[in-house]
Amino acid sequence: MVDAMAEDLKQNLYGNTHSINPSSMLTEQKVDAVRERVVRYFNTTLSEYSVIFTSGATAALHLLSETFPWSNSSRFTYLEQSHNSVLGIRELCLHHGGDFCALRESEVNVEHPESSQCNACGHTDKSTPTYMAAAAAAAATQTTTEGQQDQPLPYNLFAFPAQDNFAGIKYNLSWIDHIQKARDMCGKRGDWRVLLDAAAFVPSSRLDLGKYTPDFVTLSFYKMFGFPTGLGCLLVHKRSIDILRKLYWGGGSVVVAMTQEPITVFKGNPCAKYEDGTLNFLSILGLNPGFDSLEEIGIDRITHHVWALTLWTYEQLRVLRHRNGQPVVRVYGKHDLGDPRVQGGVISFNVLTPEGTYIGYHHVQKLAARYRFHVRSGCQCNPGACFDYLGLSYEQVSMFFLNKDSCGDEKDVVNGGTLPLGAIRISFGSLTTFEDVQAWVAFLEAFFVDSGEMAAWGLEEGRKRQGVQNPWAAKPFFVEHTGAAVA
Structure with missing residues (x-):
């Protein structure tokens, strides 16, 4: 990919698309071709979805949160296993006077959405100036027909990941159609729109937007290809593009802006309207080699390859035992079902001592990094999934996490090793090999399995005392892949 991009730059001159000079026109033509390629890859068309380029999946979620038509009657409902960047949307809903609800997978009733029971709900303080201003604005939009007020249904948003990034669980995409057709969910009436966070799903799974048509889709191309970084997009279905409300604008997103009057005319093309400033056009053009690959x-x-790696590694970890018969790891997810439709290419787990206490994830990761293994640790920016799998109560989270610097810092176990505050994650992509995962399993066996030859599991010094050589020093092993990228 890098070589192909470098060759393209040698052959062509590209410029800012906000002009009609030759380099700018060439850039605009090729960027539009990339937009078309994006939707084609997901089995849809530009007549169905607008492709709005952003700096990543988080920026796409941020853009949606600021342009969604919230009101003081809106509700933001999301799956509890959503990424932090999805959870952040609730602040905008609350700012406009709305409320939010968090659902567990078992609480989503797609046949009867109105019966879905929220695990946790929250709302803004309705005595605040922000809420009262939002209420006044909502009242001002009411229309009068034959002498009676007719308040339109508020816009509500339901968000869930196609695959969560903590345990790799895949969620039922049929939820999309059911929720869109509902007028009542969790006892909240409104015009329900659906946001699909596809960032962790699309690197190794097929997303068919011809079959499933969420209103909004967010993704990161870095997670798909590994290059270029800092590029993602927000896909907006045609039925929802006109409900978005743009406030801040800049760069080439407007036709004209008056300086002495608050008059602004936006560009008619939705992509241009929502892409403020100069596009990261060189990175966008770099997507072509990625799609080629x-x-x-x-x-x-890729899906079959990733699943084979995942299942083999899970089986190897599952049977690891200390000499007293106790398990060496505790795995989180649905791997035991053996079904790639519900379990993606991720294994999150913790390492256990022979006594059943936890070895801190931070210690495991530091030792792994010393031997050039690329893994992730902590809560992986997914507090809902993390806390649920670890069995952490709200009181425990409040007690232990308020003193942490990040979700993956060295404060990794509490209560004498009986309560972990995160986990180790390994994830697989198109470039992960069986050599990688075999080396990882061998690493765990050498350092953390008490076989009677070494009692100081997890300590390099204990291993050295046994005269064991380091077989991993020659090359890095990537067991934390998302697509072609090491995440």
């Missing part, structure tokens, strides 16, 4: 391999082959 994925299409050459085939997403279905």
Whole structure:
């Protein structure tokens, strides 16, 4: 990919698209071609979805949160296993006087959405100036028909990940259609729109937007290809593009802006309207080699490869035992079902001592990094999934996490090793090999399995005392892949 991009830059001159000079026109033409390629890859068209480029999946979520038509009657409902960047949307809903609800997977009733029971709900303080201003604005939008007020249904948003990034659980995409058709969810009437966070899903799974048509889709191309970084997009379905409300604007997103009057005319093209400033056009053009690579391999082959790696590694970890018969790891997820439709290419787990206490994830990761393994630790920016799998209560989270610097810092176990505050995550992509995962399993066996030859599990000094050589020093092993990228 890098070589292909470098060759393209040698052959062509590209410039800011906000002009009609030759380099700018070439850039605009090629950027538009990339937009078309994005939707084609997901089995849809530009007549169905607008492709709005952003600096990543988080920026796409941020853009949606600021442009969604919240009101003081709106509700933001999300799956509890959502990424932090999805959870952040609730602040905008609350700012406008709305409320929010968090659902567990078992609480989503797609046949009867109105019966879905929220695990946790919250709302803004309705005595605040922000809420009262939002209420006044909502009242001002009411229309009068034959002498009676007719308040339109408020816009509500339901968000969930196609695959969560903590345990790799895949969620039922049929939720999309059911929620969109509902007028009542969790006892809240309104015009329900659906946001699909596809960032962790699309690197190794097929997303068919011809079959499933969420109103909004967010993703990161870095997670798909590994290059370029700092680029993602917000896909907006045609039925929802006109409900968005743009406030801040800049760069080439407007046709004209008056300086002495609050008059602004936005560009008619939705992509141009929501892409403020100069596009990261060189990175956008760098997506072509990435799609070339994925299409050459085939997403279905990648899915099968990733699942084979995941299942093999899970089986190896599951049978690891200390000499007293106690398990060496505790795995979180649905791997035991053996079904790639519900379990993605992620294994989150913790390492256990022979006594059943936890070895801190931070210690495991530091030792792994010393031997050039690339893994992730902590809560992986997914507090809902993390706290649920670890069995952490609200009181425990309040007690232990308020003193942490990040979700992956060295404060990794409490209560004498009986309560972990995070986990180790390994994830697999198109470039992960069996050599990688075999080396990882061998690493865990050498350092953390009490076989009677070494009692100081997890300590390099204990291993050295046994005269064991380091077989991993020659090359790095990537067991934390998302697509082609090491995340």
